[in-house]
């Protein structure tokens with residue numbers, strides 16, 4: 719408890735899945751949490767849960783692809799909490815189309831939500847962190863799909879590989895301001911994003927059979943890694959990618 723005492727933390731895609739678990743964990747660790755998502759009802763529910771255990775949270779409806787909405791969100795955070803210390807660029811969508819079938823509109827949609835949004839988040843989040851003058855920590859959600867081919871999911875894989883390298887270039891750019899930038903690459907995790915594919919394939923899903931630990935991960939197992947990178951315990955770690963994948967990428 720108390721690993722994020724006194725910090726203000728923004729989490730995108732925080733209405734469900736891993737983001738919601740991270741929002742609650744961060745609040746339990748003492749952070750004032752900004753719960754941001756396109757899903758208004760989901761945002762309200764997560765803020766309610768945090769209120770119920772005496773944590774502090776602010777809900778913001780934010781479409782991460784919208785530059786102006788990012789600027790407005792930063793204004794709201796400045797007005798409510800006076801600054802920003804931690805940001806988790808977690809919002810994302812899955813698309814399983816391969817190269818032969820994918821339509822241009824689907825490609826654009828995935829690249830916008832998973833990749834362009836991270837550039838916007840890095841830009842706006844770091845600007846507010848710089849105002850505070852005490853540095854910060856940004857964590858981007860990449861994926862094992864940034865590292866291994868699946869034979870499908872071309873836009874998703876391209877977007878996550880972009881997140882991997884944007885993390886490294888941002889880490890260099892922001893280092894003089896004391897802002898650390900890292901990524902977490904989950905393997906297959908049981909969330910609403912993967913519910914259907916996991917239900918259809920069960921334990922024979924290739925991302926499980928190719929995982930040495932032979933199971934899907936749980937959202938709290940990713941959240942714990944994100945928490946570590948967010949906290950001052952990771953004060954000398956920047957530009958790193960932490961794999962939380964049951965060994966999926968080592969075989």
Ligand SMILES: NC(=O)c1ccc[n+]([C@@H]2O[C@H](COP(=O)([O-])OP(=O)(O)OC[C@H]3O[C@@H](n4cnc5c(N)ncnc54)[C@H](O)[C@@H]3O)[C@@H](O)[C@H]2O)c1
Nearest residue numbers: 731734735736756781782808809810861906907909910911
């Ligand atoms: N679940 C997995 O197996 C897995 C594996 C590797 C990486 N990831 C990544 O982890 C992150 C979280 O995934 P998850 O499994 O929790 O997914 P999820 O679908 O359960 O949750 C994603 C959240 O993002 C929100 N979102 C979608 N589009 C948005 C937008 N334009 N603006 C704001 N919010 C938006 C959704 O409303 C939802 O609350 C994603 O970036 C995902 O790509 C997930």
